[in-house]
Amino acid sequence: MPELPEVETIVRQLAPSVPGRRIVKARVFRPDVLREPPDHFRRGVTGATIRSVTRRGKNVVLVLSHSSVLVVNLGMTGRLLLLRPGVNAGPSHVAVDLSLESGDSLLYADTRRFGRLTLYSAEEWGRESRRLGPEPLGKSLDAEAFHQRLRGSKAPLRSWLLDQKHLAGVGNIYACEALHQAGIHPLRTASSLDSRESERLLRSLRRVLRKAIEARGTTLRDYRTASGEEGGFLPFLQAYGREGKPCPRCGSPIVRIVFSNRSAFLCPICQPAPPTGTE
DNA sequence: AGTGTATCCTGCAGGC
DNA sequence: TGCCTGCAGGATACAC
Numbered sequence: 001m002p003e004l005p006e007v008e009t010i011v012r013q014l015a016p017s018v019p020g021r022r023i024v025k026a027r028v029f030r031p032d033v034l035r036e037p038p039d040h041f042r043r044g045v046t047g048a049t050i051r052s053v054t055r056r057g058k059n060v061v062l063v064l065s066h067s068s069v070l071v072v073n074l075g076m077t078g079r080l081l082l083l084r085p086g087v088n089a090g091p092s093h094v095a096v097d098l099s100l101e102s103g104d105s106l107l108y109a110d111t112r113r114f115g116r117l118t119l120y121s122a123e124e125w126g127r128e129s130r131r132l133g134p135e136p137l138g139k140s141l142d143a144e145a146f147h148q149r150l151r152g153s154k155a156p157l158r159s160w161l162l163d164q165k166h167l168a169g170v171g172n173i174y175a176c177e178a179l180h181q182a183g184i185h186p187l188r189t190a191s192s193l194d195s196r197e198s199e200r201l202l203r204s205l206r207r208v209l210r211k212a213i214e215a216r217g218t219t220l221r222d223y224r225t226a227s228g229e230e231g232g233f234l235p236f237l238q239a240y241g242r243e244g245k246p247c248p249r250c251g252s253p254i255v256r257i258v259f260s261n262r263s264a265f266l267c268p269i270c271q272p273a274p275p276t277g278t279e
Numbered sequence: 280a281g282t283g284t285a286t287c288c289t290g291c292a293g294g295c
Numbered sequence: 296t297g298c299c300t301g302c303a304g305g306a307t308a309c310a311c
Contacts (some may be wrong), residue, residue, distance in 0.1 A: 002304060058305080074306050075290080112288045114305060155281065171304055220304065221291085261284070
């Protein structure tokens with residue numbers, strides 16, 4: 001669930017208050033969210049000062065002193081919360097608790113435990129980060145560069161958008177929303193878009209991501225901001241999760257299709273189906 | 280280079 | 296009330 005806007009919301013909330021603070025104690029309740037033995041993780045973070053909190057794709061990136069980097073990928077149900085004792089209540093399914101010297105805690109909670117906390121050296125994280133595609137809201141990606149990237153792939157657009165090596169941060173909700181807004185069918189192949197269509201798709205993608213950030217993300221069920229609040233973007237979804245409900249643009253019922261083992265939501269009128277190629 | 284399938288997990292909604 | 300099935304924001308590995 002946590003896609004770019006949700007992770008960006010969490011990072012924006014943590015960035016003003018967390019950097020400069022030291023981790024005085026680390027408790028691991030669910031070792032399976034770590035990629036290394038719990039005692040190694042505890043040794044790696046205890047005593048370290050958090051230098052910065054940033055985002056790369058769907059990852060929260062915490063740069064620690066001693067040039068190590070703690071990367072949090074929230075999976076489907078992960079939450080990263082700043083818990084102020086006596087102010088906000090703790091969540092269930094706490095996996096890792098990082099106590100800060102002020103008495104606050106940075107909690108990682110995750111019902112399904114698909115999320116991961118990974119401790120990298122700066123070099124290792126640099127390598128990992130370079131494997132991800134460009135940031136969709138970043139300056140380096142212009143319409144021309146986007147079109148060039150699309151031209152190299154025959155994958156269906158929805159699959160292409162979800163692949164983090166093409167673009168970093170797009171998930172199923174915002175892929176479906178952007179395609180709907182751009183009037184492009186999710187099964188169109190990436191390379192089939194002409195320059196006008198690819199420009200329209202990039203514009204739609206950026207618009208929906210920005211709007212979702214403004215609304216502090218989409219809470220379907222589990223997502224919470226770093227302060228434990230729900231995101232406000234759900235009422236603005238035009239296609240995702242709206243099977244059978246009227247398309248806000250043309251009124252015809254939204255349709256759910258499944259491919260690559262995941263649902264896609266679309267308007268069959270606004271998003272004309274590509275030729276099947278079998279006839 | 281693609282796709283389909285399965286896996287890691289829990290919880291909730293809907294049908295009966 | 297309970298049982299069952301299907302479904303869920305993600306990432307990855309496998310066979311084909």
